[in-house]
Amino acid sequence: MTRLLATRGLQAFYGDAQALFGIDFELAKGELVAIIGSNGAGKSTFLKCLTGLVRAPRTAIEFKGEAIGGIPAGEIVRRGLALVPEGRRLFPSLSVEENLLMGGLTQRPGPWNLQRLYALFPILAEKRQLPATSLSGGQQQMVALGRALMSNPEVLLCDELSLGLAPIVIREIYAAMPAITGEGMTVVIVEQDVTMAQRVSQRIYCLQEGRVSLQGRSDAFTREQISQAYFGL
Amino acid sequence: MGNDIAMTNPAFDVARGNRASHTALAIGAALVLLAASLPWWGESSWMREFVEIACYFIFAMMWNLLAGYGGMVSIGQQAFFGFGGYVMLMLGNFAGVNPFVAIPLGAFAAALVAVPVSFVAFRLSGGYFAIGTWVIAEVFRLSFANVSAVGGGSGTTLTALRGIEKATRESVTYWMALACVVAAIALVYLFLRSKRGLALLAIRDNEVAAESQGVPVQRMKLAVYVVAAFGAGLAGALYFVGNLRISPDAAFSVNWSAFAIFMVVIGGIGRIEGPLVGALIFWALNKFLSDYGTWYLLGLGLLAIVVTLFFKQGLWGYAQQRWGWSLFPTQRKLVRPDA
Amino acid sequence: MIETLVQGLLLGGLYTLFALGQSLMFGVMRLTNTAQGDFIILAAFAAIGGIALTGGAPGLVALAVLPLAFGFGYALQRYVLNGTLGKDPLPSLVVTFGLSIVIQNLLLEVFSADPRAIEIGGLATQGVEVGDALSLGVLPLVVLAVAVAATAALQWLFAHTALGRSFRAVSDDREIAELMGLDARKVYALATAIAFVLIAIAGVLQGMRTTVSPSDGPLLLLFAFEAVIIGGMGSFWGTLAGAMILGLTQQIGFRLDPGWGIWFGHIVFLAVLVLRPQGLFPKTKG
Numbered sequence: 001m002t003r004l005l006a007t008r009g010l011q012a013f014y015g016d017a018q019a020l021f022g023i024d025f026e027l028a029k030g031e032l033v034a035i036i037g038s039n040g041a042g043k044s045t046f047l048k049c050l051t052g053l054v055r056a057p058r059t060a061i062e063f064k065g066e067a068i069g070g071i072p073a074g075e076i077v078r079r080g081l082a083l084v085p086e087g088r089r090l091f092p093s094l095s096v097e098e099n100l101l102m103g104g105l106t107q108r109p110g111p112w113n114l115q116r117l118y119a120l121f122p123i124l125a126e127k128r129q130l131p132a133t134s135l136s137g138g139q140q141q142m143v144a145l146g147r148a149l150m151s152n153p154e155v156l157l158c159d160e161l162s163l164g165l166a167p168i169v170i171r172e173i174y175a176a177m178p179a180i181t182g183e184g185m186t187v188v189i190v191e192q193d194v195t196m197a198q199r200v201s202q203r204i205y206c207l208q209e210g211r212v213s214l215q216g217r218s219d220a221f222t223r224e225q226i227s228q229a230y231f232g233l
Numbered sequence: 234m235g236n237d238i239a240m241t242n243p244a245f246d247v248a249r250g251n252r253a254s255h256t257a258l259a260i261g262a263a264l265v266l267l268a269a270s271l272p273w274w275g276e277s278s279w280m281r282e283f284v285e286i287a288c289y290f291i292f293a294m295m296w297n298l299l300a301g302y303g304g305m306v307s308i309g310q311q312a313f314f315g316f317g318g319y320v321m322l323m324l325g326n327f328a329g330v331n332p333f334v335a336i337p338l339g340a341f342a343a344a345l346v347a348v349p350v351s352f353v354a355f356r357l358s359g360g361y362f363a364i365g366t367w368v369i370a371e372v373f374r375l376s377f378a379n380v381s382a383v384g385g386g387s388g389t390t391l392t393a394l395r396g397i398e399k400a401t402r403e404s405v406t407y408w409m410a411l412a413c414v415v416a417a418i419a420l421v422y423l424f425l426r427s428k429r430g431l432a433l434l435a436i437r438d439n440e441v442a443a444e445s446q447g448v449p450v451q452r453m454k455l456a457v458y459v460v461a462a463f464g465a466g467l468a469g470a471l472y473f474v475g476n477l478r479i480s481p482d483a484a485f486s487v488n489w490s491a492f493a494i495f496m497v498v499i500g501g502i503g504r505i506e507g508p509l510v511g512a513l514i515f516w517a518l519n520k521f522l523s524d525y526g527t528w529y530l531l532g533l534g535l536l537a538i539v540v541t542l543f544f545k546q547g548l549w550g551y552a553q554q555r556w557g558w559s560l561f562p563t564q565r566k567l568v569r570p571d572a
Numbered sequence: 573m574i575e576t577l578v579q580g581l582l583l584g585g586l587y588t589l590f591a592l593g594q595s596l597m598f599g600v601m602r603l604t605n606t607a608q609g610d611f612i613i614l615a616a617f618a619a620i621g622g623i624a625l626t627g628g629a630p631g632l633v634a635l636a637v638l639p640l641a642f643g644f645g646y647a648l649q650r651y652v653l654n655g656t657l658g659k660d661p662l663p664s665l666v667v668t669f670g671l672s673i674v675i676q677n678l679l680l681e682v683f684s685a686d687p688r689a690i691e692i693g694g695l696a697t698q699g700v701e702v703g704d705a706l707s708l709g710v711l712p713l714v715v716l717a718v719a720v721a722a723t724a725a726l727q728w729l730f731a732h733t734a735l736g737r738s739f740r741a742v743s744d745d746r747e748i749a750e751l752m753g754l755d756a757r758k759v760y761a762l763a764t765a766i767a768f769v770l771i772a773i774a775g776v777l778q779g780m781r782t783t784v785s786p787s788d789g790p791l792l793l794l795f796a797f798e799a800v801i802i803g804g805m806g807s808f809w810g811t812l813a814g815a816m817i818l819g820l821t822q823q824i825g826f827r828l829d830p831g832w833g834i835w836f837g838h839i840v841f842l843a844v845l846v847l848r849p850q851g852l853f854p855k856t857k858g
Contacts, residue, residue, distance in 0.1 A: 074754060074755060078753060085751070089745055091745060308665075357801075357849075360606075363661065375832075527681050537673075
């Protein structure tokens with residue numbers, strides 16, 4: 001497998017508090033990998049390290065063969081790593097379309113543009129001039145996803161797409177995944193919804209209190225095993 | 234409260250003082266006694282200078298309480314400074330009150346007027362709160378400038394002290410200043426060491442978190458604002474007893490806040506020693522460089538900028554971090570008894 | 573009465589120019605520039621000095637000040653003020669306060685305390701007859717026109733350009749904006765650069781309409797600030813409206829008693845603060 005993204009012994013701190021205690025992670029091109037774990041396990045922190053929002057040692061993270069730990073977030077996006085942040089974090093002062101345009105700031109070449117996104121999520125086309133935060137939760141998630149896609153990344157990191165959304169809406173969002181991965185996009189999803197995570201991904205990691213407690217093929221584990229890894233039993 | 238941990242776990246003790254601070258306290262007491270004897274062996278110009286420095290220092294100390302501990306940065310404290318001065322003068326000239334007695338009365342008046350003022354000022358926060366307080370001080374200034382009974386725009390003199398012999402007046406003013414300084418330091422120090430002081434630090438660090446822990450944030454902020462106003466009024470009343478003449482421009486000048494900011498920032502905000510160190514540095518600079526007028530002020534401005542950008546803790550704070558100096562310990566450290 | 577109202581609106585135009593830069597800087601990076609007024613005066617003196625040095629036409633020298641102001645504002649933000657940004661309002665307050673002192677004293681040293689003006693000959697007093705009872709000054713009308721144009725330009729910049737999007741994004745959520753590839757430090761610097769062009773325009777016009785002296789700054793700051801608060805934060809048209817209201821109340825106050833003009837403006841400001849703290853025309857954020 002061609003290793004696109006990897007971390008080795010990644011540690012992370014918030015001030016004096018340690019959040020990650022040495023994460024080893026691997027991602028091959030074209031994969032959809034899921035990361036699960038309870039609240040506070042370090043999942044979001046992990047993604048933030050990858051995208052440069054949390055400091056990490058230079059060599060702890062490798063992307064396309066280069067060490068990128070600690071590089072500023074803007075530069076990492078330019079290299080092809082994009083984040084759909086936890087809680088969406090859309091810009092309230094910007095409309096739907098303006099939020100999407102912000103995502104395209106780096107002007108990386110690729111298949112994703114406004115038309116493509118509006119084709120994928122037609123409701124956004126309808127509401128393109130409205131303030132982004134006036135949309136429903138599910139629609140906002142589509143905007144956040146679209147915003148990240150606009151930078152035409154090679155690796156898309158999704159932090160809790162299902163957060164606060166009704167099951168039917170979650171399904172609708174994940175229904176868009178094949179269109180995304182179909183273009184050859186490599187995706188990492190962080191998910192609270194374990195069933196969904198297992199269903200859509202090929203491999204799965206479970207984090208528990210800042211450490212990897214389980215990893216392997218998504219279909220290889222029973223509910224029992226996942227529970228145990230989840231709660232550290 | 235502080236000793237609960239020590240009681241449940243005898244392996245730890247809660248230490249507040251250290252040897253350096255106990256020595257400092259003893260030296261401080263000795264200095265105060267020495268200073269009190271000044272009228273008998275010192276020159277009258279020294280006493281007048283001391284009164285002026287005392288006013289700067291008290292004002293700065295109260296500004297530090299408000300900004301460094303209360304988290305409210307104000308450039309309008311001169312409103313209370315001037316108000317205290319004018320109330321003292323009015324009580325002295327029109328109500329026949331002894332001006333020295335009128336000093337604390339002026340302070341109380343300033344504290345009282347701070348309550349309705351806070352109702353307006355607290356609508357704003359951050360940088361805009363600062364400017365808002367300045368506007369309020371301007372309203373005070375313009376209002377008093379239009380009252381002819383106290384001399385309008387050109388001000389008036391404190392006639393109530395006319396009958397007293399000069400030497401006596403100067404000595405009493407000096408002792409009054411000394412008493413005010415000691416009282417101000419004691420007030421702030423004890424306040425900060427108390428439970429309320431800890432609550433204040435909690436609010437400063439994270440208002441929302443403090444509120445969720447049951448700290449009555451709005452009441453505490455009002456309390457600090459009123460105490461700071463009291464102190465500012467005290468300094469103002471004292472200043473104009475020493476000066477004998479008051480005018481709206483002198484009483485409500487924004488320079489008071491400017492000086493307070495410089496003293497505190499240079500000395501180190503949020504530390505009790507900060508205003509003291511800053512006041513001394515300020516006085517020294519004033520003494521030797523104020524002849525250079527504009528260049529001196531320009532230099533002060535640059536100094537404040539440089540210290541803010543590069544010595545975020547102020548010069549005393551820098552020393553505290555680097556070498557652990559501390560004169561007025563309000564921090565509580567957990568220590569092992571054998572340490 | 574009409575005369576008072578008209579004078580008030582014209583004054584409001586001037587106050588708009590004082591306030592726009594402040595509104596912009598606070599809007600984009602929550603920075604309170606307490607030296608706002610002093611920079612306006614500095615710009616006026618820069619023009620005065622430029623005219624004295626080069627003997628050039630006032631209009632041309634004034635125009636030359638604008639790009640200088642742009643560069644100065646950019647550098648100031650990039651290398652000095654960016655270091656003061658953050659949750660704590662104190663550092664930016666102290667640094668801009670310090671700058672205020674430095675500017676005032678520098679100007680005192682170079683120009684002395686005498687009031688100066690940018691001489692534009694007859695234009696300063698020329699009037700335009702409206703009906704038979706009213707005469708409007710040409711310069712105040714120009715000021716008003718420039719103020720409205722500047723407000724419209726800023727509004728357009730924010731709503732319809734990529735730069736404006738960057739400003740809004742970075743003020744909404746700096747971290748995520750940086751995730752999009754923006755360099756917040758440079759965006760902030762551009763915002764201040766534009767604010768300083770507005771400051772320069774205000775300063776030059778102020779120097780043309782009246783005399784300026786080194787210590788005039790602080791009062792201008794208070795007017796700018798009051799205009800922003802009365803109008804409500806978040807919108808440039810709001811700032812213009814606030815400036816108009818301030819100008820009107822001051823003129824009405826002056827009419828009632830010359831000593832109470834500015835005081836009256838302060839009182840109205842405080843009243844708005846108590847009764848409607850969000851200002852009269854705030855833009856609500858999502």
